Amino acid sequence: MLDSNWFSEPHAPAGSAISFRIKQKLHSEKSEFQQIDIYETHDWGNLMVIDDCVMLTTRDNFLYHEMMSHPALFVHARAKRVIVIGGGDCGTLKEVLKHEEVEEAIQVEIDERVTRLSEQYFPELCTSNSDPRAKLLFIDGIKFMAEAEPESIDVIIVDSTDPIGPAEGLFNEAFYQTCVRALKPGGILVQQSESPLVHMYILAPMRASMKDAGFAAVRTLLFPQPAYPTGWWSCTMARKGDDLLSFRERDASNKPFRTRYYNTDIHRAAMALPEFVREAFGE
Amino acid sequence: MLDSNWFSEPHAPAGSAISFRIKQKLHSEKSEFQQIDIYETHDWGNLMVIDDCVMLTTRDNFLYHEMMSHPALFVHARAKRVIVIGGGDCGTLKEVLKHEEVEEAIQVEIDERVTRLSEQYFPELCTSNSDPRAKLLFIDGIKFMAEAEPESIDVIIVDSTDPIGPAEGLFNEAFYQTCVRALKPGGILVQQSESPLVHMYILAPMRASMKDAGFAAVRTLLFPQPAYPTGWWSCTMARKGDDLLSFRERDASNKPFRTRYYNTDIHRAAMALPEFVREAFGE
Numbered sequence: 001m002l003d004s005n006w007f008s009e010p011h012a013p014a015g016s017a018i019s020f021r022i023k024q025k026l027h028s029e030k031s032e033f034q035q036i037d038i039y040e041t042h043d044w045g046n047l048m049v050i051d052d053c054v055m056l057t058t059r060d061n062f063l064y065h066e067m068m069s070h071p072a073l074f075v076h077a078r079a080k081r082v083i084v085i086g087g088g089d090c091g092t093l094k095e096v097l098k099h100e101e102v103e104e105a106i107q108v109e110i111d112e113r114v115t116r117l118s119e120q121y122f123p124e125l126c127t128s129n130s131d132p133r134a135k136l137l138f139i140d141g142i143k144f145m146a147e148a149e150p151e152s153i154d155v156i157i158v159d160s161t162d163p164i165g166p167a168e169g170l171f172n173e174a175f176y177q178t179c180v181r182a183l184k185p186g187g188i189l190v191q192q193s194e195s196p197l198v199h200m201y202i203l204a205p206m207r208a209s210m211k212d213a214g215f216a217a218v219r220t221l222l223f224p225q226p227a228y229p230t231g232w233w234s235c236t237m238a239r240k241g242d243d244l245l246s247f248r249e250r251d252a253s254n255k256p257f258r259t260r261y262y263n264t265d266i267h268r269a270a271m272a273l274p275e276f277v278r279e280a281f282g283e
Numbered sequence: 284m285l286d287s288n289w290f291s292e293p294h295a296p297a298g299s300a301i302s303f304r305i306k307q308k309l310h311s312e313k314s315e316f317q318q319i320d321i322y323e324t325h326d327w328g329n330l331m332v333i334d335d336c337v338m339l340t341t342r343d344n345f346l347y348h349e350m351m352s353h354p355a356l357f358v359h360a361r362a363k364r365v366i367v368i369g370g371g372d373c374g375t376l377k378e379v380l381k382h383e384e385v386e387e388a389i390q391v392e393i394d395e396r397v398t399r400l401s402e403q404y405f406p407e408l409c410t411s412n413s414d415p416r417a418k419l420l421f422i423d424g425i426k427f428m429a430e431a432e433p434e435s436i437d438v439i440i441v442d443s444t445d446p447i448g449p450a451e452g453l454f455n456e457a458f459y460q461t462c463v464r465a466l467k468p469g470g471i472l473v474q475q476s477e478s479p480l481v482h483m484y485i486l487a488p489m490r491a492s493m494k495d496a497g498f499a500a501v502r503t504l505l506f507p508q509p510a511y512p513t514g515w516w517s518c519t520m521a522r523k524g525d526d527l528l529s530f531r532e533r534d535a536s537n538k539p540f541r542t543r544y545y546n547t548d549i550h551r552a553a554m555a556l557p558e559f560v561r562e563a564f565g566e
Contacts, residue, residue, distance in 0.1 A: 002289075002291050002293060002300055008285050010285060015303060015304040015326025016301065016326070017289060017291070017300075017301070017302035018299065018302075019285070019293070019299060019301075020300075021298040042298040043298025043299070044298060044299065060480065060513075197343065197507075197509060224480075224505075224507060230507070230514055231301075231509050231515055232507035232509060260557065260558050261558060263557070263558050263561075266557055268551075268555065269552035269554075269555035271548075271552075272546075272548035272551065273548065273549075274543065274544040274549055275541075275543050275549075
């Protein structure tokens with residue numbers, strides 16, 4: 001048993017829980033959309049929790065944020081216009097803006113409070129918010145995509161919560177169709193796609209919906225993420241085009257910015273699928 | 284807070300905890316060496332806990348057991364004689380014996396009770412215990428290695444608990460020297476080497492000790508393991524020889540046995556090191 005010095009996220013479908021030892025609760029509020037709590041932990045920096053689900057910790061968010069952005073941006077020949085749906089902590093936006101070829105990066109987060117609290121408690125993730133190429137919108141991402149100009153976007157990154165509550169509409173074919181329409185030829189959609197070990201019931205149908213919506217290529221990348229259920233997570237790339245295997249390896253090897261997880265070896269490695277995942281994907 | 288329906292392993296150095304929802308405690312005993320508890324979980328099958336540390340669950344032990352055995356056995360040209368130090372649950376032994384080239388596999392577990400309880404609560408891991416090539420010894424692995432015939436072993440797999448308590452002596456240069464002596468030229472030592480994110484203070488010195496002991500090549504492989512702290516784990520291979528990069532890829536692709544995690548892509552992928560790990564290793 002863990003006492004009140006620990007924050008725990010019991011993950012009911014998986015029957016497992018991940019916990020962090022905490023020093024104090026720093027903030028708690030019910031925003032227009034969800035319950036947001038911030039804790040100071042002993043060993044993981046600050047911790048943001050939305051509707052009782054861990055969103056990020058200071059210590060390990062680099063894994064997720066780097067893998068949500070760099071693989072897609074090094075697969076794309078030259079992503080000039082990037083949209084982040086969700087991602088209110090601004091960590092994905094920051095990684096996207098490390099790419100010099102990006103001319104405009106728009107973060108479309110429904111809940112402004114997530115960003116304001118991130119500015120306060122995760123300031124290191126928000127250092128690019130004032131980049132002249134960055135635009136922060138606090139509106140509904142589903143509506144934004146439905147109204148987006150056809151063939152106007154190079155990369156869409158869906159950095160959302162789990163597919164329950166506000167994010168539910170980001171995991172279905174109708175949404176993916178709006179993405180297909182809004183992407184330029186060769187454009188790429190990236191979506192966080194849960195744990196391969198315990199969420200195959202979400203991941204496999206999600207991939208099928210992407211294909212049904214018209215994406216010619218779909219590829220799931222795996223990476224560690226200790227703060228999320230099972231500590232093993234995935235993102236799935238879908239392309240309006242037929243190749244997600246090759247990437248700009250030389251540019252990735254000579255990238256003019258620092259990463260802590262991502263590199264060319266990791267990019268290739270993330271595409272390796274375990275036997276049970278291949279079987280589940282029918283590959 | 285998690286109530287008494289959960290088993291939790293709070294991992295003090297990391298300030299995080301992993302928990303499983305349990306149905307009941309199946310067994311509890313203090314053996315000659317350690318406290319052993321077995322639980323039935325809701326979603327992870329059975330759970331073995333030694334001295335309050337999770338050893339394995341039915342659901343996810345395949346990740347660890349496959350990665351402790353198959354990479355080394357496919358790097359080695361033809362491992363005829365394999366020693367497993369620890370590994371009392373017999374899961375590693377079972378994976379080793381899937382390789383036809385193995386003529387003798389000796390499991391050297393100090394605590395016979397671990398194996399007897401595994402036979403009862405994890406019978407699927409013990410199905411090869413009666414293989415005529417298998418030998419189960421219940422003696423001290425450190426002493427076994429110290430007394431081993433020089434150049435008599437092809438692969439040594441140290442499938443131990445953490446480097447505190449009985450396993451402490453398995454993580455130092457003196458032990459590695461006995462391994463170097465006992466291995467044939469080209470022989471390989473594999474050791475579980477903790478979490479890259481929170482145990483670098485164990486992992487980096489361990490690698491240095493292996494090199495100091497005379498291993499020419501040392502390589503750390505990363506893989507997911509939800510039941511262990513951070514859900515991200517590693518094993519380290521050390522070779523009495525200079526190559527750990529190449530492996531029998533064709534044999535691995537055409538392996539005549541089934542795995543659930545390991546395949547050739549995963550083998551290569553496991554060797555990819557994230558930026559922060561490369562920096563910590565000085566590579």
